[in-house]
Amino acid sequence: MVKDTGRMCTSCARELPATSLYFRFALAIQGELDVLDTGAADAADPRAILESMADLTSEEAESEVHWETAGVLCGACRRRLVDWLGARPLCH
Numbered sequence: 032m033v034k035d036t037g038r039m040c041t042s043c044a045r046e047l048p049a050t051s052l053y054f055r056f057a058l059a060i061q062g063e064l065d066v067l068d069t070g071a072a073d074a075a076d077p078r079a080i081l082e083s084m085a086d087l088t089s090e091e092a093e094s095e096v097h098w099e100t101a102g103v104l105c106g107a108c109r110r111r112l113v114d115w116l117g118a119r120p121l122c123h
């Protein structure tokens with residue numbers, strides 16, 4: 032009898048029983064800025080730049096500058112994610 036872990040693939044929701052191989056992932060996207068010459072006191076803060084350029088609230092700017100997620104993937108979703116990240120240009 033296979034023990035039911037209740038674990039599911041974060042992407043496709045497939046059940047991941049205790050006997051199956053699964054893949055834990057963590058992904059963070061961090062906005063960075065190397066050089067800026069506006070003369071503004073807060074010029075080094077990318078959140079301030081986003082707020083002023085894109086008319087975002089400070090909460091929206093914060094989530095633009097730092098976004099992260101984590102979970103577990105089945106083998107098929109792991110392959111798709113690795114293909115997507117490694118082999119294709121990121122465009123719409």
Ligand SMILES: [Zn+2]
Nearest residue numbers: 040043105108
């Ligand atoms: Zn999956």
